[in-house]
Amino acid sequence: MRSLQTVAALTCMKTLLMIFNTLFWASGIFLLILGVWLHVELHKFIELSPDFSATAPYVLVGTGILILFLGTLACCCTVKEQPILLYIYAAFLSIVFVVEVSACVSGYAYRNQLSDAFEKGLNTSMGSYNVEYSRTSAINSLQAHVHCCGINGAGDWYNVPYGKIPGSCCKTNMGCDTTNPVLIYNTGCHVLVTGLLRSNFGVVGMAAIGLSVFQLFGIALTIMLAKLLLKTKYESMS
Incomplete structure (x- = not known):
């Protein structure tokens, strides 16, 4: 018992x-x-x-x-x-x-390598924009969903073969002039995503x-x- x-x-x-x-x-x-x-x-x-x-x-x-x-x-x-x-x-x-x-x-340990790989991928995708459908769709989805443009800023698009800012950088889908900085996202995708990850790294770690x-x-x-x-x-x- x-x-x-x-x-x-x-x-x-x-x-x-x-x-x-x-x-x-x-x-x-x-x-x-x-x-x-x-x-x-x-x-x-x-x-x-x-x-x-x-x-x-x-x-x-x-x-x-x-x-x-x-x-x-x-x-x-x-x-x-x-x-x-x-x-x-x-x-x-x-x-x-x-x-x-x-x-x-x-x-x-590999957080910096992941950041570099992401930047490299963005650069490659922007270079293939409007040429490779999969990369074009991916960069458009990223910019539209995350509200960013380019790698470090919208001006990065002038340094790639496409040569202009795509419509996915627009804040609105109606009557957007991509040459008007007021109507487009100016923060770079790499800057925004890596900054967001770094700011929340402590919370994730805890x-x-x-x-x-x-x-x-x-x-x-x-x-x-x-x-x-x-x-x-x-x-x-x-």
């Missing part, structure tokens, strides 16, 4: 782990939705950079599906009190934790650290519950 103290500890830990599993499962849904959204939206900008990897959305979708599977498995293991499966769940959580930390470190600490808490809680279940099992057998 389990003592009242043991029952109380098990109930508390199972409740905390179920809360963790629910939040972890919700993060899987978020990654899945984010991956699908990136797959739908990001294809417009893939042609902008030859160094861009189109696999990122699929990685997010795969990670989201894995988290959904693990979260569902963890809930079943918690309810059925299966220590071995809980240890396996903790191992999978550790793997996900290592992958996330590696991704964050890689993103930080969110990543918070998620990592949250997962470490889940790993520790899972192992503690598994150990307690094994302990109570051996005590009941003795």
Whole structure:
């Protein structure tokens, strides 16, 4: 028979782990939705950079599906009190934790290279404007959606073969004169996008650290519950 103290500890830990599993499962849904959204939206900008990897959305979708599977498995293991499966769940959580930390470190280490690759892609796309349909469509979508023009400014368009500012730089689709600086976006796409990323880098970093600490808490809680279940099992057998 389990003592009242043991029952109380098990109930508390199972409740905390179920809360963790629910939040972890919700993060899987978020990654899945984010991956699908990136797959739908990001294809417009893939042609902008030859160094861009189109696999990122699929990685997010795969990670989201894995988290959904693990979260569902963890809930079943918690309810059925299966220590071995809980240890396996903790191992999978550790793997996900290592992958996330590696991704964050890689993103930080290569942030300047990504900026340079984006600038190179913009320059190539502008040079092929009105020649290659895919690049033309990509640069038009970027300028219209992000509200930017050129690499560092609208004047960059005079330095490429196209030789004039395209209509996608216009603030309005009706009666736009691209020679009038008042009617067009004057901030460069590279300046705007990289500036936005840098200004939010701290927020993203803190969110990543918070998620990592949250997962470490889940790993520790899972192992503690598994150990307690094994302990109570051996005590009941003795």
